[in-house]
Amino acid sequence: MTVTRQEIDRARIEEIGAREEASYRRRTQKSEALFRRAGESMPLGVASSFQAYDPYPLFMGDARGSRIWDVDGNEYIDFDMAFGVLAAGHSHPLLAEALQRRVANGTCYTFPVEDGITLAEEIRARFNAGFVRFSNSGTEATMDAIRVARGYTGREKIIKFEGGYHGHHDDVLVSIQPPRDLMGPIESPATVPASAGIPRSRIAETVIAPFNEPDILAGILEAHAGEIAAILVEPVQFNIGVVPPEPGFLERLRELADEHGAVLIFDEVKTGVVLAWGGAYEHFGVQPDLFCLAKSIGGGIPIGAFGGKREIMASIETLEGTPAFAEGAAGSGMERSTIPGGATRVAHLGTFNGNPLSMTAGVVTLKEILTKDAYPVLNAMADRLTAGSQSVIDDTGLPGYAINVGPKGCVMFTPERVTSYRNLVDLDAELWAASFFYLANRGILLPPGPDDQWTLSVQHSDADIDRYLEVFGEFAAELTG
């Protein structure tokens, strides 16, 4: 039975939201006490502002498999999975064992290790890449890939899409969820900083385009002909819920990048090794010039990576002004790159890059846990979760729709299908909040924000999916009944 979408009674949402938040407060008093203590030492009481939400975040104590426990001892089936870091699940036994051995034998040498080669080889195989380099986060990976693209092309401007998130460095911390009155016209969106402290001059080089609008992008590229070093894109926009590319959009990006001599960078921090063995590249069949990875490739240990075409990545050399080392690199048989635009070397540095802890974590996660046979199982579970959520919506008339791409999905609490940030106008944040607390109070943990999504891991089970659907069904029935 399909029920017509309801105008939900606002008073009912408010009443359930308030009741569930009060219940959350009762169940999580130790978290509240820790939050008060944390507020004395850290702005917002958290280490990253993404962890903050009202009335206060859960403080966690323990996690294994698909389960996580807060400091009050409440158990949750974890569907957040650390913003999608944990496609391998919490503390996978194979990883835990390998890391214990690694910790006993040194975690940082700042000399290269064999696991770094093995991990680079694995990533090259998955993403059809020439070269790979490691960093420590997604932010560093996109920052480094942009520098390589700029060095390689000798150009300074980059294109970023409205609604996309690529980490917290200045170049890209713009137009993430810009206020509607500052967005500017769709044909030439404004570059809207998402933070104070970002110099205007810095973001003058970041040109904004609307997602899923290839003709507008073509016009923007024409307007900046010969100036664009890179087009940076999340192949699926996973920082405004779940917004997939329209059919043909990524293919068109590929063509436009080629026509304009720009480097196409896929930010696969959320999609890589999650949507498929070879990430969005495999899932959509479009090959970027460079790609960025982080999150899931480390199984829960901090890591970042970027890579792509050998010719472009070969722009990476020793620091300008260190000729002795440059000669050393030349002596290894590697060709010195000739970079258009006059620059000669692109620097890529980092004390913790390629550290043994992250490299071992990556090798075990990719070669032993997120193996090719994991993906059909993950996708089948995710499709069942989406189909089940959609039937709850259809049966109750809850306004919204369920969507997933591979093992990542959500319920979008919007009346219409969202294709870009511009039409994410009617997101019902109050309804989302009521559902978040309702589910959390019954042991189902989602990410604490309507702009994120659930991620399934190889340690989730069909019973976990059933429990989610049962609780979500109760929520919808209570709200609409």
Ligand SMILES: Cc1ncc(COP(=O)(O)O)c(C=O)c1O
């Ligand atoms: C698509 C994307 N790129 C980059 C980043 C930044 O990664 P990190 O938080 O590891 O710096 C994120 C983080 O959520 C992301 O979702």
